[in-house]
Amino acid sequence: MDPVRNPYAPGAGQRPPELAGREREVRQFEIVLERVARGRPERSMVLTGLRGVGKTVLLNTFRSMAIQRLWGTGKIEARPEQSIRRSLSAAMHMALRELAPRHRAPDRIEHVLGVLKSFAQATTDDERTGRATRTGPRWQPGIDAVAVRGRADSGDLEIDLMELFVDAASVATDLGVGIALFIDELQDVPAKDISALCTACHELAQNGGPLIVVGAGLPHLPAVLSASKSYSERLFRYVRIDRLNRVAADHALSAPALAENVVFEAEALEALYKASDGYPFFVQAYGKATWDLALRSPITAEDVRVAAPEAEEELAVGFFGSRYDRATPAERDYMRAMAALGDEPVATNEVAASLGRRPASLSPARDSLIKKGLVYSSERGKIAFTVPHFGTFLRRRSE
Incomplete structure (x- = not known):
């Protein structure tokens, strides 16, 4: 088979050629977007699941959906022991820049950008705690606006985030759209920042501001959020992302192949499901290896048997081995x-x-x-x- 035409994409966060088995989650987010845009109350969303089930892919898909509806969007990946103030500032800056050209009152945009600049500069030296410091050179966030003093710059992330979210949401309200901030690896956000994020989302939920946070993380993320704020179980819509069932996994393999005039025998699909166990990353990895080693269409169970060791070797080095090597x-x-x-x-x-x-x-x-x-x-x-x-x-x- 021609490797150039190989449709499968076993990459980190890389969207597969066919987003199979996620129709329910996509529909749920469509409803969230529509309700928020209409001023209806709606919760922010949290995706949870093991690595390799496609959480980041869904996060990127949701962001594309929001962009298509002319929302302002921004995305970050949380890092352990690092405050989210700077990264969230960059994400919000991106969201506001997407909305600014359509807003009829430049002064309003200028004001909110000034608030954002104050929020971003409220910390300079203490990234871990997010507390304001007044020594050393002030960090320049690259926001072309005059900082608005006295708003979102107290150094207390909980207060500052609430004020920033409320002001940013008001700009989206003017345009009849929303703002969506996407946070990957949410479980890595420091506990104090998680608490501040929950408080800000709670404030928005109470006043109906059209701003939502969509997070993705490991299965214990709900417990992390609950430990931060007791009301977090009512604050977010939790969506568990799991492995694909047999029908969805077969479709994820068959649909891209059919677009290239290639088909799988039923026994080959059965063998691939047994090897991948329905985990989307593995589906793509075994599909890619099988395509590369198959001689012709239809692809057979024997092709899968021959290709499986190569897929397993690649997973052993890249997917499993890289993680194992990080351990003491x-x-x-x-x-x-x-x-x-x-x-x-x-x-x-x-x-x-x-x-x-x-x-x-x-x-x-x-x-x-x-x-x-x-x-x-x-x-x-x-x-x-x-x-x-x-x-x-x-x-x-x-x-």
């Missing part, structure tokens, strides 16, 4: 012990028992793995991998 020896021991206990969430005391250690002595390794995004606490006293099939990878590696 102690963390690798902890993960190998998890893998030996099976693929379901395991009790932390069972991991400790298998290593012959006290649970408390393993807390540093476990906490570090959580911060690195390699494992998550699925429920109190239990731990699980954030990456599907990671346990299988570790067991194969130790053979």
Whole structure:
């Protein structure tokens, strides 16, 4: 098969040629956009799921949908231990720049940009806490406006974010549209910033401002939000993103191939689903490898069998191996012990028992793995991998 015509795209956050199995989520967001634009009350949205299920792809799809409706949009990726003030300033700046050319009152835009500049400059040296500092050179955010003093510049992120969101939302109201801010890896936002974000969203929900936050993160994200604000379970619409069912996975493979006049035999689709387990990233990885090694159409189960080792090798290096390499020896021991206990969430005391250690002595390794995004606490006293099939990878590696 011609590799140039290969339609499959196993890339990080890269949209697949066919966004199969996500029709319900797309429809939900269409309703959110329409309700907000009409001034109806609507919650912000949070997508949760394991790595490789397509959360970032959906986040980018939602942003495209908002842009098509002439909304102002901005997107950031949260980083551990780093305040979101600067990155959120850049995202809001982008959103306001998208709205500015259509606004009939330049002074209004100028004022809100000035508020945004004050918000961005309220911190200079202390990125981690988001607190204002008055020593050292002032950071220049690249916003072409005069900073508005006394608005969104107190240094308290909770107060500043509320004021910024309210002022920015008023510009969108003037145009009959909305503003959507997209935050990937939301679980990595520092706890104080999560609290501020929840408070600002709560304020918007009460006054009906047309600004929403759409976040994406790992399965424990709802617990992170709930620990920050008790009302967060009512503040967001939670959407769990899971692996594709057989019909959706078959469509994700067949539709792009058919566009290239290539078909799969039924047995080949069955073999691909068994190999990928329906996880979208794996569907694309196995589909790509099978296409490259198949000699002709129709693609057969034998083609899948021949191609599977190449797909697994690529996943072992790029998808699994890159994460494994980030772990320290102690963390690798902890993960190998998890893998030996099976693929379901395991009790932390069972991991400790298998290593012959006290649970408390393993807390540093476990906490570090959580911060690195390699494992998550699925429920109190239990731990699980954030990456599907990671346990299988570790067991194969130790053979």
